[in-house]
Amino acid sequence: MSSSSAPKRRRVERPPSPKYSLDDDNYEPYIPVAQRRQARLAKLTSWGANSDKDNQKKLQQEADEREDEEREEERRREKARKERTLLVEAQEVHSKRAQEDAQKTEVEKADEKDAEILAAIAARRKLASDLELAKGIQYSESLKTSWRPPKYIRERSEDQVRKLREKYHIIVEGDEIPPPIEHFADMKIPDPILKFLKSKRITSPTPIQLQGIPVAFSGRDMIGIAFTGSGKTLAFCLPLIMMACEEEAKLPFTRGEGPVGVVLCPSRELASQTYENILAWTEALSKEGQYPRLNTLLCIGGISMSEQSHVMNKGLHIVVATPGRLIDMLEKKRFTFNNCKYLCMDEADRMIDLGFEDDVRNIMSFFKRQRQTLLFSATMPRKIQDFAQQSLIRPVLVNVGRAGAANLDVLQVVEYVKQEAKMVYLLECLQKTAPPVIVFSDNKNEVDDIQEYLLLKGVEAVAIHGSKTQEERQYAIKSFKSGAKDVMVASGVASKGLDFNDIQHVIIFSMPKEIEDYVHQIGRTGRSGKTGIATTFVNMNTPEQTLLDLKYLLMEAGQKVPPFLLTIEDPRAAQGGSLKGCPVCGGLGHGISNCPKLEDAQRRQMASHRSNQDGGGGY
Numbered sequence: 001m002s003s004s005s006a007p008k009r010r011r012v013e014r015p016p017s018p019k020y021s022l023d024d025d026n027y028e029p030y031i032p033v034a035q036r037r038q039a040r041l042a043k044l045t046s047w048g049a050n051s052d053k054d055n056q057k058k059l060q061q062e063a064d065e066r067e068d069e070e071r072e073e074e075r076r077r078e079k080a081r082k083e084r085t086l087l088v089e090a091q092e093v094h095s096k097r098a099q100e101d102a103q104k105t106e107v108e109k110a111d112e113k114d115a116e117i118l119a120a121i122a123a124r125r126k127l128a129s130d131l132e133l134a135k136g137i138q139y140s141e142s143l144k145t146s147w148r149p150p151k152y153i154r155e156r157s158e159d160q161v162r163k164l165r166e167k168y169h170i171i172v173e174g175d176e177i178p179p180p181i182e183h184f185a186d187m188k189i190p191d192p193i194l195k196f197l198k199s200k201r202i203t204s205p206t207p208i209q210l211q212g213i214p215v216a217f218s219g220r221d222m223i224g225i226a227f228t229g230s231g232k233t234l235a236f237c238l239p240l241i242m243m244a245c246e247e248e249a250k251l252p253f254t255r256g257e258g259p260v261g262v263v264l265c266p267s268r269e270l271a272s273q274t275y276e277n278i279l280a281w282t283e284a285l286s287k288e289g290q291y292p293r294l295n296t297l298l299c300i301g302g303i304s305m306s307e308q309s310h311v312m313n314k315g316l317h318i319v320v321a322t323p324g325r326l327i328d329m330l331e332k333k334r335f336t337f338n339n340c341k342y343l344c345m346d347e348a349d350r351m352i353d354l355g356f357e358d359d360v361r362n363i364m365s366f367f368k369r370q371r372q373t374l375l376f377s378a379t380m381p382r383k384i385q386d387f388a389q390q391s392l393i394r395p396v397l398v399n400v401g402r403a404g405a406a407n408l409d410v411l412q413v414v415e416y417v418k419q420e421a422k423m424v425y426l427l428e429c430l431q432k433t434a435p436p437v438i439v440f441s442d443n444k445n446e447v448d449d450i451q452e453y454l455l456l457k458g459v460e461a462v463a464i465h466g467s468k469t470q471e472e473r474q475y476a477i478k479s480f481k482s483g484a485k486d487v488m489v490a491s492g493v494a495s496k497g498l499d500f501n502d503i504q505h506v507i508i509f510s511m512p513k514e515i516e517d518y519v520h521q522i523g524r525t526g527r528s529g530k531t532g533i534a535t536t537f538v539n540m541n542t543p544e545q546t547l548l549d550l551k552y553l554l555m556e557a558g559q560k561v562p563p564f565l566l567t568i569e570d571p572r573a574a575q576g577g578s579l580k581g582c583p584v585c586g587g588l589g590h591g592i593s594n595c596p597k598l599e600d601a602q603r604r605q606m607a608s609h610r611s612n613q614d615g616g617g618g619y
């Protein structure tokens with residue numbers, strides 16, 4: 001016990017000497033001295049005993065406190081020891097990682113980075129309606145249809161079916177895949193449509209049609225990939241027409257009922273073209289009175305919907321739409337998807353890549369029952385296929401050629417042309433073939449400049465790009481399609497899916513950054529079995545990576561690779577890395593970590609994030 005903590009002796013307080021008085025409250029009776037001494041002694045003795053007890057208690061308390069302190073001290077020491085160990089461990093792990101990193105080759109590091117990016121893409125929200133996601137709705141069976149292939153085709157052996165697919169270079173994935181059918185008549189297509197197709201010289205199905213139509217007729221979800229100009233439109237429209245025809249025959253549609261199905265397109269021009277095709281086929285179907293009349297609505301921005309009130313006033317069978325206007329109409333309840341059971345996306349990679357993904361989800365949320373979903377495109381990188389497949393039910397993948405490969409019927413010529421010499425050289429190039437010719441540039445101002453220059457030089461040219469009004473765009477397409485104009489100068493808007501008659505020559509004035517866009521642009525020629533030429537201008541302004549994509553694409557298609565392209569080395573080859581194509585855009589000359597499409601998507605995402613923060617955004 002330390003002296004400072006020793007209990008202080010209590011001083012005995014002596015009472016002040018009283019002033020005695022009998023009636024005083026403080027009166028104390030007299031007690032003899034001996035008696036008082038004894039009482040004091042007894043008191044002192046008892047005080048001593050109490051103070052001993054106190055001392056013992058205090059001592060015990062102090063011992064407890066000391067023990068507590070020691071325990072606390074030990075805890076502190078232990079914690080510090082642990083922290084030191086963790087720190088050392090962290091330092092060790094860090095230096096081990098640094099050592100491992102140093103040992104890793106550049107290729108391994110790049111592979112790791114690619115895997116991280118891929119994992120981030122794979123974590124994207126499933127492509128399904130929010131309602132389905134929220135309710136956890138998951139269908140396990142494909143949509144039931146009454147269609148079946150003819151008996152003699154059903155009885156074919158697996159080997160026969162495999163050989164047939166090999167003959168047409170068709171690759172399929174999925175289970176219980178319906179067999180390919182080589183003749184339209186065996187697909188049980190109504191006679192009036194067969195007659196109409198024949199009148200358009202469509203007599204036997206193309207590979208995507210002979211495998212894709214039986215798959216779609218069977219009610220199966222599918223991803224259809226085939227070259228530009230290989231007849232995908234018929235492959236996804238015919239099943240919808242047949243479905244609508246069957247529904248109408250069962251119970252005729254009245255005002256406010258329908259549609260049975262919808263075709264979604266990424267551009268107004270493509271939607272208009274698909275709409276016109278469907279109109280032609282449905283009119284042919286009902287012409288002889290044997291089959292019912294079907295009503296189709298075109299639902300795109302930039303047009304007045306009141307012009308189509310005659311369609312809206314009847315039952316609606318088919319809708320062809322661009323996403324923005326379709327969402328608008330559904331939100332305004334101009335029609336519903338309560339009984340809609342067919343959803344097809346043309347140029348589907350564009351629809352579900354980052355730009356349109358949320359719109360598609362939004363559209364899906366208007367479906368109230370199970371649907372058949374089909375995705376078609378000429379370009380569909382593996383990652384988009386995988387992403388889409390998770391959202392389909394027992395999907396069948398039908399692939400004709402490599403997804404993203406160029407159409408082999410197009411002769412591809414790549415020329416080095418200095419920026420300042422392009423206009424003059426363009427005039428020279430126009431002499432190569434007879435019209436019609438399409439000239440592509442992804443820059444709207446450049447599109448206008450080229451048209452102006454050509455007009456000045458006396459060339460009948462029209463122009464189309466996203467900043468033109470809908471009337472201007474329609475006029476350009478109409479006059480070019482009709483042959484009134486020889487040249488159409490276009491931005492990317494006109495590249496995907498548009499089917500112009502017999503384009504002789506496509507001139508790519510400025511090479512697009514994404515090789516998929518190039519594939520779609522050259523694909524405006526060499527359609528439905530005919531041949532065409534594509535001339536592409538490149539120069540110092542063309543990114544090296546784009547040139548590498550182009551070089552590999554030319555090699556794949558067995559085309560002549562010009563010497564200046566041959567000299568471009570692939571940095572991945574120098575590092576001993578793999579030369580796999582990019583899983584995001586399908587480009588063969590780069591990996592995922594420097595994919596221009598991904599960069600562009602990220603830029604767009606950041607811009608939309610910024611505009612949302614600024615209170616902008618929306619449609």
Ligand SMILES: Nc1ncnc2c1ncn2[C@@H]1O[C@H](COP(=O)(O)OP(=O)(O)OP(=O)(O)O)[C@@H](O)[C@H]1O
Nearest residue numbers: 202204205206228229230231232233378497499528
């Ligand atoms: N079986 C066929 N035989 C001959 N021509 C056909 C056949 N099917 C379709 N066509 C014609 O081929 C042309 C191209 O068809 P379509 O526009 O459907 O091609 P696509 O594969 O969708 O091309 P893109 O990828 O560029 O959109 C059209 O003019 C169409 O009439």
